[in-house]
Amino acid sequence: MITAYEQLRDLVERARHAPLWPSGSDALGDRARPAAVLILFGVLDSIPSHHEAQHQAVSRDLDVLLLTRATTLRSHPGQVAFPGGRIDPEDDGPVSAALREAREETGVNTSGVEVLGALDPIALPHSSHTVTPVIGWWRRQSPVGVVDEAESQAVWRAPVADLVDPANRVTWVHRRADGAMRGPAWRLTGAGAEQFVWGFTAGILDRLLAALGWAEAWDESRVVSLS
Template identity: 60%
Template sequence: MPSATAPRRAAVLMLFGPLDDVPSGRPARSAAVSRDLDVLLLARASTLRSHAGEVAFPGGRVDPDDVDVVAAALREAREETGLQVTGVDVLGSAAPVPLAHSRHLVTPVLGWWRAPSPVRVVDEAESAAVFRTPVADLLDPANRGITEFRREGRTWRGPAFVVEADSGSHVVWGFTATLLDALFDRVGWTEPWDHDRVVAIPGR
């Protein structure tokens, strides 16, 4: 991805675990993916100036008081979803990813939710929904596709996931979908899917 001059540091928490009692209705092809393996996501408020309405991982900018990017990811996740960070085991962090459009350098922090705690929308001005999504559903080829959008005179294509939650149907695209797609490829969970199926981006 293209980088920006003097980007601001940020971090997101990619939190996995058996997060609730609503398992996927389908088995994943990989035996390593159980039906109750979930990932924590949130839908950003539609009134935000940046990335309004998009599905994202909990996260945000690194503050001066944060010890490091891991501390920033955990703090932001607690502030956005109310999770108890003492129940999270940090597995590690990936290389920072540049986001030129918003001038950020984002570090993905991978976590395992050893002791799940209730989560919710803490600030309605920031988030419209907080929800858990079964990984097996994300891997389902029927829920996969690509998005296309134009920005600064260029057409961008990227992976997309369609997910259902209590808050309704959501399309995961852009940065968040790219991280999920790369992780699934890296650990060997990806199932064959149609790379020509275009998924509409809500509100675009």
């Protein structure tokens, strides 16, 4: 049986030749602000999911590291995100930046993280960022938690089985005068509270789960309206 680790490693390799999304490297031109996020999977959690996933690679203890941004932040307050941030001049590229930001935001010991590779950057025109997702595998356990309360209100690990559970999936809709925006979302429990995962983070998770063959059919007509 192929493992989650092997599937993630193979996905990164396939994405070199068949990208999961259009590359945003040149989409924003000179105004692009490069950033990177760490998408860290592992099977080290002692709090497994109650959902029995259809795909054998998705064990009940497989999870991904997430954080909930502080509500006092000007940008995306209270939203769930991957650890990450802008690529600084002293960083040696997206991988270095993603690991540094994860260490600063969650306290994770990055010496226990195996980097499987980076995916194509994604352009976010509204913020002028081009974000490179870095896929990692958590080989050695280390404590994680909120490092700076001004930046994050929670650091938590979402069981992948909960992410593929159709009962947790909804569609977010944001209606505006010029039309409506929509996308995949999740209602989860993390850090002892209900967590709503949507936007950029949910979009990436949705694409990854589908590309890995882990996604399960869900009711996309279940809508949560955002004000």
